Amino acid sequence: MTTLTITNIRRPNSDTPESLTIENGLIKGWNLKEDGETLDGNGATIVPAFIEPHAHLREPGQEQKEDLASGLAAAAAGGYGTVVSMPNTSPVVDDPAIVRALIEKAATLGFARLRPAAALTRGQDGEQLAELALLAEAGAAVFTDDGRTNENARTLRLGLEYAHSLGLVVSIHAEDATLRAGGVMNEGAVSETLGLPGNPAAAEAARIARDLEICRMTGGRLHIQHLSTARALELVKAAKAQNVNVTCEVCPHHLLLTDEALRNFDALYKVAPPLRTQIDADALLAGLQDGSVDCLATDHAPHTRAEKERDLLDAPFGIAYIEIAFPLLWTHFGDTLGLPKLIELLTVDVARVLGWPAPSLEAGQPADFTLLDLETVRPVEPQTFKSKAKFSPWAGQELRGWPMLTVVGGRVAYSREDQASSTPK
Numbered sequence: 001m002t003t004l005t006i007t008n009i010r011r012p013n014s015d016t017p018e019s020l021t022i023e024n025g026l027i028k029g030w031n032l033k034e035d036g037e038t039l040d041g042n043g044a045t046i047v048p049a050f051i052e053p054h055a056h057l058r059e060p061g062q063e064q065k066e067d068l069a070s071g072l073a074a075a076a077a078g079g080y081g082t083v084v085s086m087p088n089t090s091p092v093v094d095d096p097a098i099v100r101a102l103i104e105k106a107a108t109l110g111f112a113r114l115r116p117a118a119a120l121t122r123g124q125d126g127e128q129l130a131e132l133a134l135l136a137e138a139g140a141a142v143f144t145d146d147g148r149t150n151e152n153a154r155t156l157r158l159g160l161e162y163a164h165s166l167g168l169v170v171s172i173h174a175e176d177a178t179l180r181a182g183g184v185m186n187e188g189a190v191s192e193t194l195g196l197p198g199n200p201a202a203a204e205a206a207r208i209a210r211d212l213e214i215c216r217m218t219g220g221r222l223h224i225q226h227l228s229t230a231r232a233l234e235l236v237k238a239a240k241a242q243n244v245n246v247t248c249e250v251c252p253h254h255l256l257l258t259d260e261a262l263r264n265f266d267a268l269y270k271v272a273p274p275l276r277t278q279i280d281a282d283a284l285l286a287g288l289q290d291g292s293v294d295c296l297a298t299d300h301a302p303h304t305r306a307e308k309e310r311d312l313l314d315a316p317f318g319i320a321y322i323e324i325a326f327p328l329l330w331t332h333f334g335d336t337l338g339l340p341k342l343i344e345l346l347t348v349d350v351a352r353v354l355g356w357p358a359p360s361l362e363a364g365q366p367a368d369f370t371l372l373d374l375e376t377v378r379p380v381e382p383q384t385f386k387s388k389a390k391f392s393p394w395a396g397q398e399l400r401g402w403p404m405l406t407v408v409g410g411r412v413a414y415s416r417e418d419q420a421s422s423t424p425k
Contacts, residue, residue, distance in 0.1 A: 002023065002024060002036075002410070003021060003022070003023045003028070003034055003035070003036035003037065004021070004022050004023075004036060004037045004038070004039060004410070005019050005020065005021045005022075005032070005034050005036065005037070005038045005039070006019060006020045006021075006022075006038075006039050006041050006046070006371070006405075006407075007019040007038055007039070007040055007041060008040050008041045008042060008043055009041035009043070009044055009045070009046045009371060010043065010044070010045050010046065011045070011046060011361075012045055012047060012339045012340055012343065013339060013340065017043065018030055018031055019031055019032070020046065020361070020369075021034050022367035022407070022410050023410075024410065025366065025367055025409045025410035025411075026364060026365065026366060026367055026410065027361060027362065027363055027364065027365050027366075027367050028363060029363045030363075039405075041371050041404075041405070042373075042404070044371035044372055044373055044404050044405070045339075045371070045372045045373075045374055046361065046369055046370070046371055046372075047079075047343045047347070047361075047369065047370055047372060048081075048343070048347045048348075048359035048360065048361060048368060048369055048370070049079060049080060049081025049082070049112075049347070049359070049368040049369050049370045049406055049407070049408060050078070050079045050080040050081065050326065050346040050347055050350075050370065051080065051081065051082045051083075051084075051346065051347055051350040051351060051354075051356075051359070052075060052080045052082070052083045052084060052112075052297065052298060052300070052322060052350075053084045053142075053171075053223075053249060053295065053297045053350050053353065053354060054084060054086065054146070054171070054225055054226070054249060054251075054297035054298065054299050054300075055071065055075065055083050055084065055085055055086065055297075055298060055299070055300040055322060056071075056085070056086045056088070056299070056300060056301045056302065056318070057071035057072070057083070057085040057086075057114075057300075058071070058089060058302065059071075059089060059102070060089050060090065060091065060098065060102075061089050061090030061091060062089060062090055064304055064388075065302045065303050065304055065307075065388060065389070066302040066320070066387060066388050066389065067388075068102065068105055068106050068109060068114065069109050069111070070386060070387055070388045071083070071085075071300070071302070071322075071387065072106060072109055072111035072112040072114060073109075073111045073112075073386040073387075073414070074300075074320075074322050074323045074385060074386040074387035075111065075112035075300075075322050075323070076111045076112045076386075076406045076408065076413035076414035077323040077385075077386045077403065077406070077414045078322045078323035078324065078325055078326060078403060079326050079370035079372065079403035079406055080112050080322065080406070081112055081113060081359075081368040081369075081370070081406060081407075081408045081413070082112060082113045082114075082115055082368070082408075083112050083113070083114055083115070084115050084116070084117050084141050084142055084354070085102070085114060085115075085116050085117060086117055086144065086146045086147065087116070087117050087118055087119040087124065087144065087145075087146070088119075088124060088145075088146060088147030088148070092119050092123050092124050093116055093117070093118050093119055093140075094118060094119040094121075094122050094123060094124070094130040094131075094135070095131075096131065096134045096135050096137065096138035097138075099116050099118055099135055099138040099139050099140050100138045100139065102114060102116045103115075103116065103138075103139050110411060110413060111408070111413050111414070112406075112408060112413060113368075113408055113409065115139070115141035116139065116140060116141065117140065117141055117142040117143065117144050117146070117171070118130060118132075118135040118136075118138075118140035118142070118143055118144075119143070119144070119145055120132075120143040120144055120145045120150070120155075120156075120159045120163075120170060121145055121150075121155060121159070124145045124147065124148050126145060126148060126149075126150050126151050126152050126155060127152060127155060128155075129155065129158055129159055129162060130143075132159070132162050132163060132166060132168075133162075133166060136166045136168055140168070141168070141354060142168060142169055142170075142171050142223075142354065143159060143163050143168060143169070143170050143171070144170065144171040144172065144173075144225070145172075145173070146171065146172075146173045146225060147173065148173065149172075149173050149174065149175050149176070149177050149180075149207060150172060150211075151177055153210060153214060156170070156172075156211065156214055157214050157217065157218055159220075160214060160215060160218040160220030160221075160222060161218045161220055163220060163221070164218065164219060164220040164221060167355060168221070168355070169221040169222070169223045169247075169353065169354060169355065170220060170221065170222055170223065171222075171223040171224070171225050172207075172211060172222065172223070172224060172225060173225055173226075173272075174204055174207040174208045174211060174224050174225070174227070174232070175199070175203045175204055175207055175272070175273060176202075176203045176204075176206045176207045179199075179200060179202055179203035179206060180199045180200075180203040181197065181199075182197045183197050183198045183199025183200070183203075183274070184196055184197055184198075184199070184270060184274070184312055184313055185197075185198060185199065185259055185262045185270070185274045185275070185312075186198060186199060186200075186201070186259040186274040186275060186276050186277065187199055187200040187201070188259060188277060190259045190260060190262060190263065191259070191262075193263075194262065194263065194265070196262070196312065196313075197313075199272075199273065199274050201228075201229040201230075201231055201232070201276065201280070202231075203273075204227070204228060204229050204231075204232045204273055205229060205231040205232045205235060208224060208227075208232050208235050208236065209235055211224075212235060212236070212239045212244055212246060215239075215244055215245060215246055216239070216242075216244045219245060220245065221245050221247075221355075222244075222245065222246045222247070223246070223247045223248065223249070223353055224236065224246065224247070224248040224249070225248075225249060225297070225299070226249065226250070226251045226254065226273060226297065226299050227248045227249065227250055227254075227284070227293070228250075228251075228254045228273040228274070228275075228276050228280060228284070229273075229276055229280050229283075230279055230280045230282075230283035230284075233248075233283055233284065233287050233292060233293070236248050236292065237287075237292045240292065247294040247295070247353045248292075248293055248294055249293070249294060249295050249296065249297040249353070250284045250287065250288060250293045250296060250297075251296070251297055251298060251299045252296065252298065252321075252325055252328050252329055253271060253275065253299075253319050253321070253393075254273075254275065254276065254280070254281060254284055255281050255284055255285055255332075255333070256281075256328060256332060257269060257275045257281075257393065258275050258276065258277055258278050258280075258281060259274065259275050259276060259277060261275055261393070262275070262312070265312050266312075267308050267309070267310060267311070267312045267315030268308055268319070268391065268392075268393050269319075269393060270308075270312060270315055270316075270317055270318075271299075271301070271317050271318060271319055272317035272318070285333070285336065288337060288341075288345060289336070289337065289341075294349055294352070294353050295345050295346070295349040295350045295352075295353050296325075296329070296345045296346055296349075296350075297350075298321060298322045298325045299318070299319075300319075300320050300321065300322040300387075301317065301318025301319060301320055302318070302320035302387055302388055302389035303315075303316050303318055303320070303389060304388075304389075305389075305390075305391055308391070319392075319393060320387050320389035320392075321392055321393075321394070322387065323385055323386060323387065324380055324392070324394065324399065326346070326372070326401050326402075326403065327378075327380075327399035327400060327401040327402050328394065328399060329342055329401070330342065330372075330374065330399075330400055330401030331398075331399045331400050331401060334374075334400075334401070339374075347359050366409060366410075367407055367408075367409060367410040368407065368408055368409065369406075369407050370403050370405065370406045370407075371403065371404045371405040371406075372401055372402070372403055372404065373400075373401070373402050373403075373404050374400060374401050375400060376400065376402065377398045377399065377400050378398070378399060378400075378402055379396055379397065379398050379399075380392055380394045380395055380396060380397050380399060381395075382395050402416070403416070404416045
């Protein structure tokens with residue numbers, strides 16, 4: 001048996017130091033007197049390991065941007081114990097053999113746990129459903145054509161019905177492609193000033209309105225990814241009030257940044273859906289507070305530095321920051337949301353959206369947890385990122401709430417270099 005006791009740790013909103021013992025990958029109990037290895041938690045706050053429902057790890061086929069090792073190491077450094085990876089890779093994850101290979105490889109790495117999403121349609125072409133039952137059997141956690149919008153309403157209907165019969169959710173990138181057109185940023189006063197093609201808020205709202213009706217008709221489970229506009233949130237709220245089976249996520253970058261960031265034509269801020277206005281950001285934050293937004297996701301989307309240094313019209317969409325997501329949230333919204341709510345949005349609420357058991361730190365549960373230093377202020381240093389995308393919109397910003405240790409399935413998946421090492425009793 002492998003036994004490890006973490007000492008000198010605190011539960012959220014408690015000043016009492018406690019200890020937690022884990023054995024054979026499970027939590028054995030609190031404040032036990034056990035022989036074996038010990039680790040000093042240095043007074044850190046213990047919380048369930050975060051769950052990331054929406055990240056791009058780029059493997060297979062795009063390993064120059066990220067691979068499983070770098071992406072899952074970055075996730076663990078960010079306090080995440082489980083990651084749902086998106087299927088818009090090369091080849092697309094639409095084959096059960098690819099799902100199994102990804103899961104098997106990730107299990108050998110010792111970082112965050114991988115739960116791959118599989119494509120809803122073959123090749124993510126939006127026309128013919130993938131082999132959903134076989135993909136689910138292989139371990140697919142979600143079905144999505146993320147990276148593309150589902151233009152064929154009938155295909156989405158069939159996908160929702162089939163996925164519902166398998167007990168899985170369909171998540172969508174909600175933009176009307178014809179309204180979005182060639183937009184590279186939010187359509188509004190800033191895009192007009194800069195002379196750049198805009199992506200209107202109506203592109204998101206129009207597609208969500210359509211998809212909510214399809215969800216209502218099928219009774220399937222629809223999850224809206226990276227919701228970015230106040231109008232779209234109004235539609236989701238109204239649908240929920242009518243018991244439509246819909247959930248949605250918001251990304252920290254849509255809370256922290258607006259289209260004003262594009263005034264320097266820096267493609268680092270080019271994301272899809274685009275950074276919107278302060279009015280939208282405020283509405284999303286209010287949605288987190290009142291529960292109309294279900295959970296938080298990063299949409300971690302790494303690219304090479306050379307790609308992000310291209311002209312704004314040609315550079316790819318995406319920001320990679322999974323390892324600083326919690327420090328960003330805690331520093332900027334800790335007082336507004338509070339620690340218990342913030343942790344729920346990153347753990348229990350994600351599990352509920354995905355249909356998974358709620359994570360817990362009680363005896364008998366999987367030993368998946370993170371130790372957080374909520375007080376120490378440190379700068380964002382992209383050169384130290386585990387991710388291959390070693391650049392950031394927040395480079396140099398002083399943040400609090402850094403993960404110190406992440407344990408996944410009872411093993412240490414990440415330990416900050418200045419975290420005390422373990423010692424035998």
